[in-house]
Amino acid sequence: MTIKEFxxxxxWQIECDSKPGxxxxxxxxxLDHRKxxxxxxxxxxxxxxxxxxELFADFCKENQFPTNTVTYVTIVQIAxxxxxxxxx
Numbered sequence: 001m002t003i004k005e006f007x008x009x010x011x012w013q014i015e016c017d018s019k020p021g022x023x024x025x026x027x028x029x030x031l032d033h034r035k036x037x038x039x040x041x042x043x044x045x046x047x048x049x050x051x052x053x054e055l056f057a058d059f060c061k062e063n064q065f066p067t068n069t070v071t072y073v074t075i076v077q078i079a080x081x082x083x084x085x086x087x088x
Contacts, residue, residue, distance in 0.1 A: 003028070003053040006070045012047065013074040021078035022046050023085045028056055031069035038065075043085055046078065 001009070015027075024046050032038045040059055044051045052073070060067045079085040 001070050002068050003056050003070055003073060004049060005068075006073050007049055010073070013072060015074050016077050019078055021080050023079050023082040024075050025077040025085060026052060027072070027074045027076050028052075028070060029072040029074075030060075030065065031071065032065050037071065041076070043082060045082075 022045060023043065025041055025043050027039055027041050029037060029039050040056075042052055042055045042059075044055065056070075057067050059065070077085060
């Protein structure tokens with residue numbers, strides 16, 4: 001399933017303190033071209049499903065991975081700003 005399909009079916013999974021914020025790091029699990037489980041992390045504006053989908057599509061294109069094998073979408077960090085997210 002794609003990022004959007006996963007979020008529509010399962011919602012945003014959260015593995016950190018849920019707090020208000022404008023930026024977040026999201027882990028994405030997926031199956032690579034060999035059907036092996038893999039993971040990547042994307043930093044996005046909070047709950048921006050479109051941004052996450054576009055970043056993941058670009059990542060998959062660059063690495064020749066399918067975009068429709070997403071197994072999880074998990075928020076692992078939330079911050080007020082992207083800088084705070086990156087530099088703590």
